[in-house]
Amino acid sequence: MTLDRRSLLKTLVAGGVASTAGALPAAAYVRKTAPPGAMGMLYDTTLCIGCKTCVVACKQANDREADPGPWREAKLYDAPVDLNEDTKNIIKLYREGDTTSYMKAQCMHCVDPACAAACMLHSLQKDTITGVVTYDPAYCVGCRYCQLSCPFNVAKFEFSKALPLIVKCELCRHRIKDAAVQGANGFTRYPKGQGPACCEVCPRDAVIYGRRDELLAEAKRRIAAAQGKYYQDRVYGERDGGGTQVLYLSHVPFDKLGLPELGDRPVPEVALSVQEGIYYKVPFVAPVALGVALAAVIYRNRRVEEVRSDEGEAKS
Amino acid sequence: MDALHGGPLTAGPEHGTGVDRREFLKVCTMAAAAVGLPASVAVKWAEAAVAGLKPSVIWLHFQECTGCTESLLRTAHPALAELILDLVSLDYHETLAAAAGYQVEDALRSAMEKNAGKYVCIIEGAIPTKDNGIYCKIAGRTALEIVHEVADKAGAIIAIGSCASWGGIPSADPNPTGAAGAPQVLEGKTVVTIPGCPANPYNLLGTVLQFVTYGTLPALDAKGRPMFAYARVIHEDCPRRPHFDAGRFVERFGDEGHRLGWCLYKTGCKGPATHANCSLQHFGEVPGAWPIGIGHPCFGCTEQAMAFRMPMHSTVEIQRPTPPDTYPPIHAEQGGVSPVAAGLAGLAAGALVGGGWMAAKKLGGGEEKETSPDKGA
Numbered sequence: 202m203t204l205d206r207r208s209l210l211k212t213l214v215a216g217g218v219a220s221t222a223g224a225l226p227a228a229a230y231v232r233k234t235a236p237p238g239a240m241g242m243l244y245d246t247t248l249c250i251g252c253k254t255c256v257v258a259c260k261q262a263n264d265r266e267a268d269p270g271p272w273r274e275a276k277l278y279d280a281p282v283d284l285n286e287d288t289k290n291i292i293k294l295y296r297e298g299d300t301t302s303y304m305k306a307q308c309m310h311c312v313d314p315a316c317a318a319a320c321m322l323h324s325l326q327k328d329t330i331t332g333v334v335t336y337d338p339a340y341c342v343g344c345r346y347c348q349l350s351c352p353f354n355v356a357k358f359e360f361s362k363a364l365p366l367i368v369k370c371e372l373c374r375h376r377i378k379d380a381a382v383q384g385a386n387g388f389t390r391y392p393k394g395q396g397p398a399c400c401e402v403c404p405r406d407a408v409i410y411g412r413r414d415e416l417l418a419e420a421k422r423r424i425a426a427a428q429g430k431y432y433q434d435r436v437y438g439e440r441d442g443g444g445t446q447v448l449y450l451s452h453v454p455f456d457k458l459g460l461p462e463l464g465d466r467p468v469p470e471v472a473l474s475v476q477e478g479i480y481y482k483v484p485f486v487a488p489v490a491l492g493v494a495l496a497a498v499i500y501r502n503r504r505v506e507e508v509r510s511d512e513g514e515a516k517s
Numbered sequence: 518m519d520a521l522h523g524g525p526l527t528a529g530p531e532h533g534t535g536v537d538r539r540e541f542l543k544v545c546t547m548a549a550a551a552v553g554l555p556a557s558v559a560v561k562w563a564e565a566a567v568a569g570l571k572p573s574v575i576w577l578h579f580q581e582c583t584g585c586t587e588s589l590l591r592t593a594h595p596a597l598a599e600l601i602l603d604l605v606s607l608d609y610h611e612t613l614a615a616a617a618g619y620q621v622e623d624a625l626r627s628a629m630e631k632n633a634g635k636y637v638c639i640i641e642g643a644i645p646t647k648d649n650g651i652y653c654k655i656a657g658r659t660a661l662e663i664v665h666e667v668a669d670k671a672g673a674i675i676a677i678g679s680c681a682s683w684g685g686i687p688s689a690d691p692n693p694t695g696a697a698g699a700p701q702v703l704e705g706k707t708v709v710t711i712p713g714c715p716a717n718p719y720n721l722l723g724t725v726l727q728f729v730t731y732g733t734l735p736a737l738d739a740k741g742r743p744m745f746a747y748a749r750v751i752h753e754d755c756p757r758r759p760h761f762d763a764g765r766f767v768e769r770f771g772d773e774g775h776r777l778g779w780c781l782y783k784t785g786c787k788g789p790a791t792h793a794n795c796s797l798q799h800f801g802e803v804p805g806a807w808p809i810g811i812g813h814p815c816f817g818c819t820e821q822a823m824a825f826r827m828p829m830h831s832t833v834e835i836q837r838p839t840p841p842d843t844y845p846p847i848h849a850e851q852g853g854v855s856p857v858a859a860g861l862a863g864l865a866a867g868a869l870v871g872g873g874w875m876a877a878k879k880l881g882g883g884e885e886k887e888t889s890p891d892k893g894a
Contacts, residue, residue, distance in 0.1 A: 253839070256839075256840050257839050267837075269838065276834065276838065277761075277835055277838065277841075278835075278838050278841040279840050280841050280843070282845040291845065293844055293846060293847050293849075294844030294847075295846070295847050296846075303844070457847065459847040459848060
């Protein structure tokens with residue numbers, strides 16, 4: 202195969218044009234806010250007694266198999282060690298010296314979810330009314346970008362199945378049938394059997410279900426009532442990672458519970474800024490530079506080969 | 518009615534026990550509480566009893582040990598056995614009837630005629646079906662004939678005990694008499710089954726008294742068992758459950774764990790697969806009077822799939838596994854590497870590197886050898 206200088210340049214130019222043609226003019230990233238009817242949960246580590254009733258109820262409500270974990274032989278217990286393809290909700294334990302805390306892990310239902318942004322076919326979407334991050338397996342191709350993008354490591358993939366799906370908490374949306382009931386103190390209540398199973402069975406209301414704005418107000422009320430009781434007097438999820446609809450109050454640092462300090466920027470915004478940096482902010486340069494560098498390598502290799510074959514011809 | 522508003526109350530002329538009003542109402546209230554009915558029904562019962570409107574009960578005995586009747590008679594709560602005699606009119610019961618022979622058979626016939634379509638038919642014991650049912654006969658008639666005749670005109674049919682519910686011991690392999698339970702024999706009819714060996718008498722009382730009071734039967738599951746008693750498995754309400762969750766098991770009878778009252782699962786307890794309320798409603802109101810309470814594994818007497826079929830000390834599969842009393846850490850270690858695996862991987866990597874090194878050396882040498890003749894050429 203021969204590649205003359207002219208055709209190489211032609212290819213390079215064509216490639217450079219193609220790589221930049223798709224880039225749209227950059228619009229400032231619009232920060233998303235939770236819809237007015239956003240639903241969520243509030244988990245308070247100081248109230249949780251670690252009874253794991255929520256883990257049992259979640260499995261029942263979502264029809265998931267038990268994971269015997271270390272007791273695989275005897276199948277005595279449902280003992281998952283982390284969220285997995287059969288576990289959408291789990292109670293974990295943080296222990297360091299005398300400090301202990303339980304931690305309930307499930308989907309955080311981000312205001313601007315990274316998984317939905319990463320999902321190429323919109324199998325994962327944010328409900329426009331309730332803000333629940335929903336999963337529709339109809340379009341899922343199993344790429345697992347959602348799994349990689351999630352800052353809380355929530356989305357799980359059914360590796361053990363022939364036709365695998367993504368498994369994550371959907372706030373028991375299949376149980377919700379009709380409207381909420383306005384309860385005492387203006388706090389919205391939900392008919393039994395129509396909210397997330399975990400919140401319904403919690404014996405100490407350590408995790409409660411409701412509208413996000415009401416839950417946030419409740420969390421702030423608890424902080425105001427007992428200054429210094431909660432870590433940094435702060436509600437995790439109010440702004441973290443662009444805000445989440447599942448809110449946390451904790452007496453230990455959040456990062457100890459596996460809730461990373463994400464800052465206020467939503468993950469998709471960070472990802473988009475990187476992409477924009479490469480493809481738009483400094484137009485043409487990054488893709489063209491990459492193409493030029495690759496071309497230089499190819500050109501050099503060909504030169505070496507030609508020199509060698511010339512040498513061989515000369516010698517023989 | 519006078520009796521209810523003061524004055525002595527006799528439960529009926531035929532009894533003449535002379536129970537006073539206060540005592541009688543107390544007994545009624547206790548019975549109502551024991552079977553989960555509101556206290557207000559106690560007055561209703563008392564009124565009905567005084568007015569002589571006691572519902573008729575016909576109790577049939579077939580292939581069984583009479584253990585269910587015995588346990589009913591031995592209920593320790595005050596006068597529950599008397600209560601069922603006072604509140605209902607037990608017109609036919611082979612064990613308890615004072616009469617015998619033709620006399621008691623007449624009682625059966627007259628009770629059936631008088632209360633046709635209203636009486637409660639309680640069946641205790643399995644019904645032999647092989648060879649036209651000749652293996653159990655009463656007054657010259659087979660159990661099959663009797664049960665069809667009595668059940669046809671009954672207002673409610675209740676099968677008490679595992680034998681009547683699905684065959685029980687008489688139906689155990691090789692089942693020489695073709696014993697079957699009442700629901701199998703009376704196909705197409707609603708039969709309330711109260712399995713157990715013996716059945717807990719309070720479950721029978723609850724069902725009978727609800728029918729007596731409201732004319733309705735309790736909610737039943739797919740096997741005809743009242744949901745109030747059989748909706749949950751024993752394991753769910755077992756007093757030894759915390760030991761199960763913590764992984765503390767009796768390994769052998771008489772060992773340290775057995776003495777300390779640990780979980781009996783490994784000694785063959787069928788509690789995790791047995792639907793019954795034994796763990797909540799102990800027998801004869803004696804605290805702890807039930808198999809697990811006295812340190813023996815549950816043998817699944819209410820379940821056709823297990824009782825008299827499964828070896829007593831073999832373990833069952835846990836139907837609804839729940840989390841143990843341990844917690845995963847925040848960042849769970851998954852797929853940990855064992856020292857052996859690490860060693861093997863190291864060996865493999867070493868072999869690859871060594872082999873690669875040698876191969877590269879040889880390749881280099883070969884090239885040199887190949888090129889050397891060229892040079893000469």
